[in-house]
Amino acid sequence: MTRVLVVEDEPPLVRALEINLKARGFDVDTAPDGAQALRSAAASAPDVVLLDLGLPAMDGIDVIKELRRRNRASILVVSARRTSDEKITALDAGADDYLTKPFSMDELLARLRAAARRTDTAKPSDDAPVIVTETFTLDLAAKKARRDGRDVRLTPTEWHLLEVLVRNSGRLVGRHQLLEEVWGTSQRTQTNYLRVYMAQLRRKLETDPAHPKHFFTAPGMGYRFDP
Ligand code: CA
Secondary structure (H helix, E strand, C coil): CCCCEECCCCCCHHHHHHHHHCCCCCEEECCCCCHHHHHHHHHHCCCEEEEEEECCCCCCCHHEEEEECCCEEEEEEEEEECCCHHHHHHHCCCCCEEECCCCCHHHHHHHHHHHHHHHHCCCCCCCCEEECCCEEEEEECEEEEEECCCEEEECCHHHHHHHHHHHHCCCCHHHHHHHHHHHHHHCCCCCCHHHHHHHHHHHHHHHCCCCCCCCEEEEECCCECCC
8 A cells, every 4th residue: 555644734735635545545644844754754654755845844845855865755745836946946856746736636646646656666676687887887676876986876766767768778768758657647748857857867877967978868859878
């Protein structure tokens, strides 16, 4: 069963989310602020954290960073703020997806299911290969990335994107295919996600992100990984 931690400080919204998610078979924990969210995440290891960015006390972005350091959960951010800057900041900090308030329950459920799938594929599996390039090493089974002798921390979404590219090594993978595999069918047109995440992968894994040797963009078409 998928366990969701709802981090939200408006009691009526918390109740509505709790009722709807439980009715659809999710296990639900709730936390009204960042500190309690981190305690709850440590105690119950949720698959997905549904995080409102507008929280009292601890800033939502700091909560994302802390969660990311300690937890493998997918983070789905919910916010009333609409600037694309904030969206990018949240994704940069390690969030996996972003939903703007007000949202429909159907849309939320679709995003939650996609987020839960990502957490699943981020779990270690035995038959995944080890990829060695001159710049970095990826152990897909152990979910370990190393560059210049140091561990590189990748988020579940980054691993998922990486896995799709690695599985298709040397071949161009279309933008829509990538979006569908990593974010789900409802997100097929969000090509800005790909720009953000490919930039993160390059920043973390390439020696010179501006002149990538492994992660190539075919403008308007897709991306290719060359070992
Ligand atoms: Ca709030």
